[in-house]
Amino acid sequence: MISNSNVIGLLYLATIVCFILALRFLSSPKHARLGNRVGGGGMLIAIGTTLALKGIGNWALIVSAGAIGAAVGVVGAKRVKMTAMPQMVALFNGVGGGAAALVALAEFHKLAPASGRIGSTEVVSIVLSALIGSISFAGSAIAFAKLQELIGGRPIVFPGQNIFNGLIVTGAAAFGIAAIAGVQGQWVIVALILLALTFGVMFVLPIGGADMPVVISLLNAFTGLAASATGFVLSNTVLIVSGMLVGASGTLLTLLMGKAMYRSITNVLFSAFGQVQAGTSAARVDDGRTFRATTPEDVAVQLSYARKVVIVPGYGLAVAQAQHDVRQLAELLESKGVEVLYAIHPVAGRMPGHMNVLLAEANVPYDQLKEMDEINSEFPQTDVALVIGANDVVNPAARSDPGSPIYGMPILDVDKAQSVVVMKRSMAPGFAGIDNELFLEQQTTMLFGNAKDSVVKLIAAVKSL
Amino acid sequence: MTQLALFIELPTTHLGLVIELTILALAIFLGIEVISKVPAMLHTPLMSGTNFIHGIVIVGAIAILGTADDTLLKIVGFIAMVLATANVVGGWFVTDRMLEMFRPRRSEPPADEKDKPEP
Known part of the structure; x- marks a missing residue:
């Protein structure tokens, strides 16, 4: 049982240092694998510390949930083909985002009836975590389905899509503001999550399969931000920092992908979408040249x-x-x-x-x-x-x-x-x-x-x- | 004071919002600094590695499930715990699997920096 807050803080700090070292070691393939081990060690410290906190119980539930999750994770990680790596990353983005949203939901449930009015830092963080986590969860699910070819990779568009999406975003924002303003019935946060899930689906559907890498990077950043927001809810630095590191990484990679494709991120996300206009270039002069086949x-x-x-x-x-x-x-x-x-x-x-x-x-x-x-x-x-x-x-x-x-x-x-x-x-x-x-x-x-x-x-x- | 209400069960480090925001701001710059040194060759492992790192949300899942006292919290906490564990374990193993495959040329003499090869 750890109850000394300095000890807790120091153990979480050790985790943060491990994560930063893990990313630092990724600067060369020579030490990258060692880095991942250091990161793994950091994660074990954080998990161990949290489990040892005074007041943690429900051990049967924790152990069984952990066992199920670990089994799924190991089997998935060992079986996945390297060509299917984008789907795998999408999947892990999704589960991480989903977990963050659920933690936010649970915190709201715990706090709402207690005082009738949750402190503004907590409620803002809860709203952000629920919102971003849900978008990431639903968006990743669709990205996964597209990459796995469960649904067509072609952009799915329908008339009035922008208006529809606009309404969803406005609705989600309205519930978020309502929660922050003091309307703290359970239904507010549930409605917010449902709308955010819908938006996640609607946001990724119109993006073509070939642009999925950009979407995955972006959702990676989203999940990081959701984790970071959860850190503010729980007043936990390890979540704040780790989440933000992921947020920075996802954002950088998203911009980099855009640059390599020479398209702006808005163009990728909202061009209704994701289709390059073929044949609009200057008429090509047919100069009679032809290709030569070889053996x-x-x-x-x-x-x-x-x-x-x-x-x-x-x-x-x-x-x-x-x-x-x-x-x-x-x-x-x-x-x-x-x-x-x-x-x-x-x-x-x-x-x-x-x-x-x-x-x-x-x-x-x-x-x-x-x-x-x-x-x-x-x-x-x-x-x-x-x-x-x-x-x-x-x-x-x-x-x-x-x-x-x-x-x-x-x-x-x-x-x-x-x-x-x-x-x-x-x-x-x-x-x-x-x-x-x-x-x-x-x-x-x-x-x-x-x-x-x-x-x-x-x-x-x-x-x- | 609301934080006290929040952590009736769990002891934790209490920092002010401003300090937390300061840490957040520093983390942004640190993140950009560290990530921009990762070569394009390792961008896929970087993505799955950061995937693993955002699995840290497992800390939140444990806090919820470990202190859940009504059925709804237990259900929500249980699902969150399953998702977060899958995230952590899967993210780590898949990153390790990828990084294991990256090998330098065997026949070549050691590079001029004379770095010791990893075991």
């Missing part, structure tokens, strides 16, 4: 006699589950003395940094993975750039054509390489629905087919040389 054998020769090969993986590679084959190809080339690097665009994959995880899973050493800014200066000295399942992120129109919808988006300067091989299923345009000049360039050849099949054929061809 695995030709590409094998090109690769084997190159000094430096840069592989540009896109989500197409992950969809085809070709990561392991690509790594084999890279190792084969390295054994022939070829320098092989991977160029990773910030939005490659389905969430920030997703492609790095997918390649790490395929045992690609992380020092071979180069970020956009690092690799772009190296393309002119690259003999072959091998583009696998990527399209918009290597489209030079982003640099050169002000009329293009992706103009201004930072891209990998693949077109500056000595030669480019694009592996693609067909000439179909990418997500943005625009043509890619890169495919028509002099130095570019196209290798059509499923990414996995093509890479397997390439490996065989390189071996037989």
Whole structure:
């Protein structure tokens, strides 16, 4: 039983330090795993401290709820495929937000009948925690459903949507203000939560599947903020600080995703939505250039006699589950003395940094993975750039054509390489629905087919040389 | 004084609102500072790692469930506890699983900084 508030405060402080160290250690893959352990230790201190507080009871309930939650968490974490990581993150955002909202609800229930008027700090924090937590819970559920393809990834829109959403927000705000102003019947907070849940659903439904990474980052920030607000309710610094760290992280990543897609966050969230207007760019001059198809054998020769090969993986590679084959190809080339690097665009994959995880899973050493800014200066000295399942992120129109919808988006300067091989299923345009000049360039050849099949054929061809 | 009413059962550190807001403001800047040093390569583990960190809401869930004295509080606290534990445990294991996969090139001699490899 701990009842000395200084001891409690110091133990929670230890947790805060552990969490900050955990994030600090994430600055390099070398100590990142150690950092996660430190963070885990911090969490255990916080949980242990709270369990040891004087007045904690209901042990049977605590243990059984903990056991259920832990079982679900472990099984989920061990089973999830790395390609499904965005859904997993969405799910954990949701449960965290839901827990924060429930804690707020319970606090309100505890306090409301006691005095008739809850202190303003508590009630404001309760309202914020309930509101943000519920939005995060419902929004994450929809994001999960979209990513898991339980519902269509296409934006769902209907007439009057903005007015409807506006009414919901106004309603939720009105209940929040009522609660703060002193109307403290239980129904106020329940109504607030119901409206916030509805808003969470309505807010994510109109956003397209491809924009989900931005939504997940944002909901990550929301859940952090909800936890932080809960900290004010409980007057608990560890919640305030940890929640805010997550809030800052989620916000930064959201902005970063927007920047990498060259779209403002408002555009992603409210453009009714999430669809790039294809074909509105300046009319493309059909200059009679055409693409050149190639064969695995030709590409094998090109690769084997190159000094430096840069592989540009896109989500197409992950969809085809070709990561392991690509790594084999890279190792084969390295054994022939070829320098092989991977160029990773910030939005490659389905969430920030997703492609790095997918390649790490395929045992690609992380020092071979180069970020956009690092690799772009190296393309002119690259003999072959091998583009696998990527399209918009290597489209030079982003640099050169002000009329293009992706103009201004930072891209990998693949077109500056000595030669480019694009592996693609067909000439179909990418997500943005625009043509890619890169495919028509002099130095570019196209290798059509499923990414996995093509890479397997390439490996065989390189071996037989 | 309302805080006293709030913590009849649970002892805790009582800070004033202004001090709490000061801590909050500092946490914002600290968060931005620390997070901006995380390389893009680790952004997915960063997300699941921060996912794990917001599981700290488990502290609130324990406080509710551990002091619940009516049925409604017990139900709400129980659900909150299940969700928060799933958040903590799942978030930690999935982050660990990801970070385990990040390995440097084996054949290469140690980098010039001479950092000892992790066990």
